[in-house]
Amino acid sequence: xxxxxxxxxxxxxxxxxxxxxxxxxxxxxxxxxxxxxxxxxxxxxxxxxxxxxxxxxxxxxxxxxxxxxxxxxxxxxxxxxxxxxxxxxxxxxxxxxxxxxxxxxxxxxxxxxxxxxxxxxxxxxxxxxxxxxxxxxxxxxxxxxxxxxxxxxxxxxxxxxxxxxxxxxxxxxxxxxxxxxxxxxxxxxxxxxxxxxxxxxxxxxxx
Amino acid sequence: xxxxxxxxxxxxxxxxxxxxxxxxxxxxxxxxxxxxxxxxxxxxxxxxxxxxxxxxxxxxxxxxxxxxxxxxxxxxxxxx
Numbered sequence: 312x313x314x315x316x317x318x319x320x321x322x323x324x325x326x327x328x329x330x331x332x333x334x335x336x337x338x339x340x341x342x343x344x345x346x347x348x349x350x351x352x353x354x355x356x357x358x359x360x361x362x363x364x365x366x367x368x369x370x371x372x373x374x375x376x377x378x379x380x381x382x383x384x385x386x387x388x389x390x391x392x393x394x395x396x397x398x399x400x401x402x403x404x405x406x407x408x409x410x411x412x413x414x415x416x417x418x419x420x421x422x423x424x425x426x427x428x429x430x431x432x433x434x435x436x437x438x439x440x441x442x443x444x445x446x447x448x449x450x451x452x453x454x455x456x457x458x459x460x461x462x463x464x465x466x467x468x469x470x471x472x473x474x475x476x477x478x479x480x481x482x483x484x485x486x487x488x489x490x491x492x493x494x495x496x497x498x499x500x501x502x503x504x505x506x507x508x509x510x511x512x513x514x515x516x517x518x
Numbered sequence: 519x520x521x522x523x524x525x526x527x528x529x530x531x532x533x534x535x536x537x538x539x540x541x542x543x544x545x546x547x548x549x550x551x552x553x554x555x556x557x558x559x560x561x562x563x564x565x566x567x568x569x570x571x572x573x574x575x576x577x578x579x580x581x582x583x584x585x586x587x588x589x590x591x592x593x594x595x596x597x598x
Contacts, residue, residue, distance in 0.1 A: 334575055342562035359574055366578050427554045446552060447559035474549055481551045 321370060329369045332378040333362065339379050339448070340386055346443040347390055349432045357393070361386040380450070383458050387440065394436075430480040434473050441469035442477070 321329070340361055344354035364385050365372075372381055431439055444455040445466070452470070456463040 330575075330578060333578075337567060337571055337575075338563040338565070341565070342559045345562050346559060355568065355570065359570065362571075362574055362578070427551060427558055431555070431558070442555070443559070446555045449556075477551060477555075478549050481554075482549075 325374065326369070328374065329366075329372060333365055333382070336379045336382050337362065340382055343383055343443060343448060344386060344390070346431065346447060347387070347436070347440060349428075357386060357390055360389050364389065377454070379448075380454055380458055383444070383448075384460075387458065426481060427477075430477050433480070434476055438469045438473035438476070441466050442473035445470050446474075 337358065340358045341354060344357045344361075345351055348354050348357065361382060365382050368385070372378070431442070434442065440459065441455060444450045444458060445452060450458065452463050452466050455470075456466045459466065
């Protein structure tokens with residue numbers, strides 16, 4: 312995954328294998344995307360974009376390696392690109408995020424899960440991403456570092472900080488009710504995104 | 519359970535997952551909310567796939583070269 316190799320001609324069998332593996336990871340892409348951007352509809356758009364990009368780039372997939380890790384890289388890069396284009400920011404500005412965050416994420420969801428979702432979305436994106444990959448997606452620190460194009464120590468640090476923040480919010484019952492709608496918290500998140508978008512953050516290594 | 523099946527199809531991932539679980543949740547002080555975070559993710563994984571995704575996958579299918587050039591059957595059963 313780190314060094315994409317070109318595999319000149321794919322046989323129909325290989326293409327079918329690729330399609331099958333891609334199909335299998337779609338539910339995981341949806342889960343990762345929803346954790347990243349919070350809104351189910353935007354998340355699904357992101358996943359469809361990711362599937363098309365993965366399909367187009369399938370010659371660069373190394374058969375036998377993790378399709379999930381490979382497509383997660385594509386998804387996060389698409390997410391960061393959208394961030395750069397202010398697509399998600401525009402939604403935030405319209406207060407949509409606040410509405411989402413102050414409402415339960417799903418009707419059937421137990422209260423503590425909507426609390427969890429809300430708390431997760433208050434984290435800075437880099438830490439949220441690291442926590443999602445390791446704590447929810449089940450990736451090792453090494454794999455998460457590869458996906459994010461950063462050092463293992465960086466991932467560990469981000470996960471550690473995210474853990475501390477969530478523990479503080481969830482176990483002390485102190486979840487900001489209007490976190491993203493709140494100007495201060497909102498500004499902090501967007502500032503981090505600016506860093507990422509400017510190439511000083513996690514995206515830098517992946518170009 | 520569907521998640522397990524999916525994970526099982528990716529042997530690398532399955533073995534790495536155990537490592538990660540140990541690192542993250544099984545360690546000295548796994549946070550009380552660790553399971554909730556996983557559940558948040560797994561709940562989405564377990565959702566039925568919306569039609570839009572099935573349609574998209576079908577479109578990718580239509581683009582498969584063998585279908586056009588060789589006229590291969592729709593699903594020749596090469597699943598594993």
